[in-house]
Amino acid sequence: MYVQEVKTASLGDRPVPVVVEDPARLAAFEARVAADEFVEPKDWMPEAYRKTLIRQISQHAHSEIVGMLPEGNWIGRAPTLRRKAILLAKVQDEAGHGLYLYCAAETLGVSRDQMTQALLAGKAKYSTIFNYPTLTWADMGTIGWLVDGAAIMNQVPLQRTSYGPYARAMVRVCKEESFHQRQGYEAVMVLAAGTPEQKAMAQDALDRWWWPSLMMFGPPDDQSPNSAQSMRWRIKRDTNDELRQKFVDITVPQAEALGLKIPDPDLRWNEEKGGYDFGTPDWDEFFAVVSGEGPMAHERLTARREAWDNGAWVRDAAMAHADKRTARVAA
Amino acid sequence: MSDQHLQARVASIIALGDDALVLGQRIGEWCGHAPTLELDLSLANLGLDLIGQATLFLNYAGELEGQGRNGDALAFRRDVYDFRNCLLVEQPNGDFGRTIVRQLLFSAYQRLLFESLAKSADSRLAEIAAKAVKEVSYHERLAADWVVRLGDGTEESHNRAKDGLAWNWRFVDELFAVDPAEAELLTAGLMVDRNALRAPWDRIIGTVLSDATLQIPPPVRGVVGGRTGRHSEHLGHMLSEMQFLQRAYPGASW
Numbered sequence: 001m002y003v004q005e006v007k008t009a010s011l012g013d014r015p016v017p018v019v020v021e022d023p024a025r026l027a028a029f030e031a032r033v034a035a036d037e038f039v040e041p042k043d044w045m046p047e048a049y050r051k052t053l054i055r056q057i058s059q060h061a062h063s064e065i066v067g068m069l070p071e072g073n074w075i076g077r078a079p080t081l082r083r084k085a086i087l088l089a090k091v092q093d094e095a096g097h098g099l100y101l102y103c104a105a106e107t108l109g110v111s112r113d114q115m116t117q118a119l120l121a122g123k124a125k126y127s128t129i130f131n132y133p134t135l136t137w138a139d140m141g142t143i144g145w146l147v148d149g150a151a152i153m154n155q156v157p158l159q160r161t162s163y164g165p166y167a168r169a170m171v172r173v174c175k176e177e178s179f180h181q182r183q184g185y186e187a188v189m190v191l192a193a194g195t196p197e198q199k200a201m202a203q204d205a206l207d208r209w210w211w212p213s214l215m216m217f218g219p220p221d222d223q224s225p226n227s228a229q230s231m232r233w234r235i236k237r238d239t240n241d242e243l244r245q246k247f248v249d250i251t252v253p254q255a256e257a258l259g260l261k262i263p264d265p266d267l268r269w270n271e272e273k274g275g276y277d278f279g280t281p282d283w284d285e286f287f288a289v290v291s292g293e294g295p296m297a298h299e300r301l302t303a304r305r306e307a308w309d310n311g312a313w314v315r316d317a318a319m320a321h322a323d324k325r326t327a328r329v330a331a
Numbered sequence: 332m333s334d335q336h337l338q339a340r341v342a343s344i345i346a347l348g349d350d351a352l353v354l355g356q357r358i359g360e361w362c363g364h365a366p367t368l369e370l371d372l373s374l375a376n377l378g379l380d381l382i383g384q385a386t387l388f389l390n391y392a393g394e395l396e397g398q399g400r401n402g403d404a405l406a407f408r409r410d411v412y413d414f415r416n417c418l419l420v421e422q423p424n425g426d427f428g429r430t431i432v433r434q435l436l437f438s439a440y441q442r443l444l445f446e447s448l449a450k451s452a453d454s455r456l457a458e459i460a461a462k463a464v465k466e467v468s469y470h471e472r473l474a475a476d477w478v479v480r481l482g483d484g485t486e487e488s489h490n491r492a493k494d495g496l497a498w499n500w501r502f503v504d505e506l507f508a509v510d511p512a513e514a515e516l517l518t519a520g521l522m523v524d525r526n527a528l529r530a531p532w533d534r535i536i537g538t539v540l541s542d543a544t545l546q547i548p549p550p551v552r553g554v555v556g557g558r559t560g561r562h563s564e565h566l567g568h569m570l571s572e573m574q575f576l577q578r579a580y581p582g583a584s585w
Contacts, residue, residue: 068363068371075359079576079585080403081352081386084359085379091362092375099368137576137585187585195583303364311366313491314427317484324483 019047033234038164041107049233052226053163054108056235058115061101063127064094065119066300070134071143079137086183087140093176100172104165120305128286129212131294138191138198138205144184146206146213146251152177153247154217162234185254192258199259206255207263214278215286217244223283249275339512341396342415343522344456345405346558348388349416352406353566354437355381356573357424366427373473377434380466387459407577411567412560419502421557421566428481428491433499435474439535440506442467443528452520475539482543489544496540496548504553507532 025044032039039045068091075091078084102112118124129147134140155177158170191202218224218240230236238246248267255262266279289297358378365371389402419437424430445467448460481492507529509517516522540547556562576585 065368072363075362076356076572077575079407081382081389081406083585084355085382085386088359088362088375088378088382092372092379095363095368095371095375099372102368190585194585195580197580198583307364307366310364311370311427313485313487314366314370314481317481317488320488321480321484 021046030232033162033232036160036162036234038167039162040164048229049235050108052230052233052235053166054105054110056230057101057105057108057163057166058110058118059125059127061098061105061115062119062124063130064098064101066126066130066304068094068098069300069303070130070132070296071140073134074137074140077137078140083140083187090144090180090183093180097169097173097176100169101166104163104169107165116308120301120308122292122301125290127216128289128294129216130300131289131297132208132212133296135208136201136205138188138201139209141184141187141191141202142205142209144180144182145188145254146184146209147216148177148180148184149251150213150216150247152181153243153250157237160234160237188260189258192260202258203260206260210263211281211285214244214247214281215283215289217241217247219283219286245275248278252276336515337395339516340453340521341392343510343513343516344388344392344395346415346417348385348392348402348405349414350420350437350441351381351388352385353414353416353569354420355379355385356569357420357422358430358434360424361430370427377470377473380463380470384459384463384466387463391455391459403577407574411562411570414557414560414562414566414570416557416562416566417502417505418554418557418563419499419506421563421569422499422502423565425495425498426491428488429495429498431474431477431481432492432495434470435478435539436499436503436536437506438467438471438474439532439539440528442471443531443535444523444525447523447528451522456521478539478545479543482540482545492543492545496545500548501551501554505555505557508553508555508558510558 026046029039029044029046029049039049071087071091071094075084075087078087102115105115106112115124119126134143152174155170155174159167159174161167161170188202188205191198193199221227221239221241224240227236227239231239252262252267264279266277268277269275270277288294294300355378358374358381361371361374362378363371365374385406386402389405393400393402393405419433422429422433442464445460445464449457449464451457451460478492481488483489507525509524509526513522517524537547576583
């Protein structure tokens, strides 16, 4: 899963001396990127490009890791053996995504430990969507359908993002997200065609997840100051509003096919633009959640801190044992 | 096949399924909370393998029983006294030390069991075991590696591994106990004589613990009961979580 890059005081924003780039190198870099060439770890790159990427990739990685929690919340309660296996496999995929995204970020000169510390200290951001609670089983299907659906919309263009390791990580991530989206939709389909209680459960989940899903594309273009730079550097390939429109256009017919109602009184087809008009998400809520005020924000970070702290002795043991083995081989 | 014989066969297969299901459910509790990202991935693998095994065993038991129950009916609509898993697998996870010691004790047993079961006269059971033994060999290796790391790591990890061993050791004897109802199945070559697995198991565990600089705990009176439905208090809580949706919405499909 994925959050649109939001400017924050995270790793890339530590006070650093102002870097004045060599104009010739900068021009050559800009030309390469404009020609859609991939930038590789050992290539020269402007500091601002490196910092933006570290911020974006680490936010993406953190989103995968924190994203394990709301879904992990239902592994123990999955209603059938098949659903339990699917959910466990899906959450495991997210751990895998986190792992190779951290690896991609490490090629830019930041360590996984540094990124983890930034997350645990509350300095790094992750997708706002994971600060909402998962209340019923229908949330599992709905997250797959909407949240992974929105993530794919964001990530497919990133397979052509200018930084090679990130683009390549995205190829695999997209394949798995696409499976997640389909299994989610299938799970909601079963509920929508199930008992009246199950259908009500599915509608309730759609009511709660719709607006947070639209917010996953980030603030409106006129409030997204970093977008232009990121587009020029091919870190980003479509604007937030373009992607949001695409998501709505694809998702509305899917909801109709399920017999579920999108909770937006302003939603209507606009023949002229060939897309849907829709209401405005509550951006005050978005910015509040970004700054750590989501209903489950405290719980999510606490869970990550506890996992990290409770696991410290295990990681120490692994290091100590490796040292002992090395010493024994040397002796 | 007499009714009694059929019942014994079904019960023994349900026990295989319940072991995998209950341990899979426990391992699933770690998801998102493991000490490292790599361990999160490994533990999820174990959980997935175990849930897969449970599905195969329980579906087969249901078919053999012929009462219209499938794996889901068996997993989600039985009460505590009908579960046939051993007490070891229902033990709470505790810290990672206790979890991984439990895994070693169980996976070493399960690997030996499945190696024999792969030769069962019951071809369906043999096929499931032959597939599962590959998975379980990996579980055993992973658990053994970590028990060695913890035992021969820091003072704290050594003590935690030791505590984990002390917690779980009471439940070892039950793994190898043979239910008298299974006697006929053993004669027919359908099921494995668990008693015969004890000596090789002791050797395996002895080697791992020695590498881990841990002592084999002194003999304790084994706590038994799981195979006859007399469980610890922990299982009921697990079932109340696991079976919630099937109980709250009877008759619904998911």
